[in-house]
Amino acid sequence: MHINQQKDNLLPFDGELYSYGRIYTEDQANTLLNSFIQSIAWEHDQVRLFGKTHITTRKVAWYGDLGRSYQYSGSVKQAHAWTPLLSEIKSQVEEICQAKYNACLLNLYHDGNEGMGWHADNEKSIVAHSSIASLSLGCQRRFDLKHTTSGKKISIELENGQLINMQGSIQEHWKHALAKSKKIKELRINLTFRLMI
């Protein structure tokens, strides 16, 4: 594991966003990607928008401490127990971000036709201002942030093996999205480690 100790806040105001760069080599990241593709209990997500339930083409899975369920996007999700591999990655991410997590949401984007719309991870079930660590595996994708009142925008490219950390008041003042792109034909997996109430 390689850790870039760069700890500059990438946000100009109203919250914190850190990038630790690529914490795994290309080979390590590809190995992780392949084992997660095969071993995670992927399912299509259900998202409630304006009172209607939509089934996403993007796939998701929740893992966490046993016996937990989470309110997310208008429905209740039951967490699977940590796998040994996920548990190991969680410990490494905790060490790097100097934070504790009890849940992980995994997202699988088959290609650039799948993304995630503007949102903030500000649900009541998430401990306010806690760290949300996001690990990217696979194809590089653009991550956008938009300040809710000023409209200021920031974009960062998330590379294979890259770790970022959102914390502090970011979720109150900024929304984020994973941009779609017709040009992208490859798969990406994202893991967000969270601290739930």
Ligand SMILES: O=C(O)CCC(=O)C(=O)O
């Ligand atoms: O895939 C990503 O990088 C973003 C995921 C995300 O924002 C989320 O799971 O809440």
Ligand SMILES: [Fe+2]
């Ligand atoms: Fe998010």
